Each structure stands twice: as C-alpha cells, then as structure tokens.
Amino acid sequence: MTIHRAVVARVQPLTPAMTRVTFHGEGLAAFTSTGVGDEYVRLFFPHGPDRQDVSLPRSTEQGGWETPEGRPVAPMRTYTVRTVRPQAREIDVDFVLHDHGVASGWVASARPGDVIGLNDPTGLYRPPADLARQVLIADQTGLPAVARLLEGTPDGVRTRVVLEVPDPSAVQPLTRPADCTVTWTYGGNGRGPSRLADLVEAAVPPGTDLTHGYVWVAGQTNALRTVRRYLRKDLALPAERFKVVGYWIPGSDTWSERYEALPGAVRTELEALWDRPAEESEDLTIRYEARLSDLGL
Numbered sequence: 101m102t103i104h105r106a107v108v109a110r111v112q113p114l115t116p117a118m119t120r121v122t123f124h125g126e127g128l129a130a131f132t133s134t135g136v137g138d139e140y141v142r143l144f145f146p147h148g149p150d151r152q153d154v155s156l157p158r159s160t161e162q163g164g165w166e167t168p169e170g171r172p173v174a175p176m177r178t179y180t181v182r183t184v185r186p187q188a189r190e191i192d193v194d195f196v197l198h199d200h201g202v203a204s205g206w207v208a209s210a211r212p213g214d215v216i217g218l219n220d221p222t223g224l225y226r227p228p229a230d231l232a233r234q235v236l237i238a239d240q241t242g243l244p245a246v247a248r249l250l251e252g253t254p255d256g257v258r259t260r261v262v263l264e265v266p267d268p269s270a271v272q273p274l275t276r277p278a279d280c281t282v283t284w285t286y287g288g289n290g291r292g293p294s295r296l297a298d299l300v301e302a303a304v305p306p307g308t309d310l311t312h313g314y315v316w317v318a319g320q321t322n323a324l325r326t327v328r329r330y331l332r333k334d335l336a337l338p339a340e341r342f343k344v345v346g347y348w349i350p351g352s353d354t355w356s357e358r359y360e361a362l363p364g365a366v367r368t369e370l371e372a373l374w375d376r377p378a379e380e381s382e383d384l385t386i387r388y389e390a391r392l393s394d395l396g397l
C-alpha cells in the first residue's frame with residue numbers, strides 16, 4: 101500500500117450540505133483506481149492548525165500503515181473517491197458537512213494548497229457476473245458512491261435507487277443508465293431517525309426475484325443492522341447477492357469509551373464472536389450487531 105500526498109486544487113459547494121474537494125498532486129501519479137464505483141480511501145488530515153503539515157504515515161509490510169516514530173498521529177477518516185482523472189492527477193471527494201468532526205470541520209475551511217494524505221483505494225461493490233437488476237440505497241454519505249456506481253452501470257441492468265437526504269436542498273443531479281428509477285426521501289442523516297431499513301423493505305419486499313440481482317446499501321451504521329438481518333435472514337439472500345456497508349456511527353466520538361466501559365466478560369464474549377471461519381462472516385456480523393444493539397452501542 102502506498103500513502104500518497106495530495107494538495108487541494110479546488111473546492112466546490114455542491115449543495116448546502118455537501119462540498120466537493122478536488123485533490124491534485126505529483127503524489128497522485130502512483131494512485132491507481134480499482135475502477136469499482138464505491139471505492140474508498142483513508143484520508144489523513146493535519147494534526148494541528150497548520151493545514152499543510154500532515155504527518156504522513158508509512159505503509160507496513162502487512163498492508164497497513166504506521167506513524168513514523170516521534171511524529172504526531174494524523175487523524176484518519178474514510179471517504180469515497182467520487183471521480184478519478186488519472187491524466188490530470190486529480191481525484192474528487194464529496195464531503196457531507198455535518199455538525200462537528202475532524203473531516204467535516206476541515207472541509208468547511210478547505211482551500212487550495214491544503215495538504216492531506218491518502219492511501220490506495222478499496223472497492224466493495226461486487227455484483228455477480230449475471231447481474232440484470234440492482235437496488236442501490238443510501239443516505240447522504242453514500243450518495244457519492246451511488247452517483248459513481250450509476251455512471252458505471254451498463255444500460256442492460258435494471259436499476260432502482262433510493263436516497264435518504266436531509267431535505268430537498270440536498271438533492272443532486274445524477275447520470276442515470278437507461279432503465280433506472282431514482283427516489284429521493286427526506287430525513288435521517290443525523291437530523292432525525294433514519295428510515296433506511298423501511299426503504300430497503302419497500303424497495304425489496306419479500307418475494308422479490310433477485311436471481312440475477314444485487315442489493316447494495318450504505319449509510320448510518322446502526323440503521324443498517326436491521327437491513328443486513330432482513331436481507332440475509334428474511335429474504336435468505338446468499339452473501340454474494342448483497343453488500344451492506346456502515347458508513348458512519350452516531351455518537352462515534354464516545355463509542356470507544358462506551359465499549360471500554362462494558363464489563364470485561366461482555367467484551368470477551370463480543371471478541372470471541374469473531375473467532376469463527378470467514379465463510380460465516382455475514383451471519384457473524386448479524387450476531388455481533390444484535391449484541392451491540394442489546395448493549396445500546
């Protein structure tokens with residue numbers, strides 16, 4: 101894995117709640133897109149007020165990264181690569197502006213010349229080869245991925261999109277493949293309870309034929325626990341027919357503290373849940389998430 105140094109070239113408000121930042125730099129010469137529409141990177145932000153001083157980690161042999169000794173740890177967040185322009189050595193990232201947070205605060209004052217670090221991208225959207233029909237459902241954080249997935253969808257694939265954004269001002273124009281229906285709904289996104297679970301049930305009701313289908317859902321993590329259970333248990337979809345990805349956690353600033361405050365035996369039980377074969381991973385995630393919900397996490 102390479103950690104790239106990138107410099108802000110342009111900042112463009114897209115809607116009142118979302119800003120596009122174009123990163124450029126010689127450091128992006130070696131950036132290689134996976135070509136997968138929901139590919140994401142880890143962004144490494146400045147640790148202090150100097151917006152050009154980023155403590156770039158270095159990659160490790162195990163495929164991770166580490167902060168060089170004696171250097172401050174760069175705050176890290178995960179974002180979708182909205183657009184890649186390899187010849188111009190540019191990528192775009194669309195940031196949701198929300199109440200507070202390292203990334204949200206950084207983007208609110210982003211300007212050309214600011215420096216960040218980013219790693220090589222990873223894509224998660226992996227539809228089966230027989231794809232004839234897909235359902236894409238997301239809140240505002242998943243909107244950049246949905247927009248890019250639509251741009252890459254071949255015309256023969258029937259596509260249903262449902263987006264949950266805070267209000268009508270957050271709606272954006274989308275490039276659509278030939279057979280595509282898009283519905284915008286309002287709410288969630290930290291401003292109210294998310295309806296992602298209901299939206300998935302309405303778009304993929306019991307009895308839906310997903311023999312040649314794929315369902316991709318992204319957004320508020322705790323709202324997606326019900327979704328994963330519904331797709332896997334109620335609809336009995338095989339793991340390769342869907343992907344559910346938690347993008348952000350409400351109250352994430354205190355989550356680790358609340359987890360660490362759990363009795364030792366409960367933490368051991370949660371950790372033991374992961375000690376299972378990889379093929380069980382979807383069912384395991386369901387069990388793990390159900391336990392977290394019981395514990396109010």
Ligand SMILES: Cc1cc2nc3c(=O)[nH]c(=O)nc-3n(C[C@H](O)[C@H](O)[C@H](O)COP(=O)(O)OP(=O)(O)OC[C@H]3O[C@@H](n4cnc5c(N)ncnc54)[C@H](O)[C@@H]3O)c2cc1C
Nearest residue numbers: 179180195196198201202203204290347348349350351352
């Ligand atoms: C694979 C992947 C791809 C992603 N792609 C994008 C993307 O393209 N664009 C994008 O904007 N986000 C994206 N996200 C989500 C983003 O990583 C989180 O929203 C992240 O927590 C924002 O960091 P922050 O420093 O602004 O806030 P944090 O410091 O992480 O959190 C501070 C507070 O803000 C709350 N919070 C965090 N995010 C939101 C939000 N979106 N709405 C309301 N409250 C929030 C937290 O609960 C916490 O209370 C993606 C996440 C993943 C896992």
